[in-house]
Amino acid sequence: MIGFVVFGLIVGVIARLVVPGRQHLSVWMTLLLGLTGSVVGGLVANALGTGDIFELNILGSVVAIAAAVILIIAGDRIGVLTKRSRH
Secondary structure (H helix, E strand, O other), rough: OOOHHHHHHHHHHHHHHHHHOOOOOOOHHHHHHHHHHHHHHHHHHHHHHOOOOOOOOOHHHHHHHHHHHHHHHHHHHHHOOOOOOOO
8 A cells, every 4th residue: 555655656746747837736745636636547558457456567557647647637627736925
């Protein structure tokens, strides 16, 4: 389980590096997006028969990063991921 969390954080960081511009995300939001992307990647890999949901493989990793990128872009567009300033 710890490996899944570490991989989720790595996926989140890579996804943030892929998306152009600055994202105002906390470490926790990066981890959450990475974990979500990892689950999506595992589900796709499992559906294609290349591995288990929690098994680390190339296809699942690529799909996980792509899913996290899509989540970052979508969240940024609808304004869910931006930190609100307190005045």
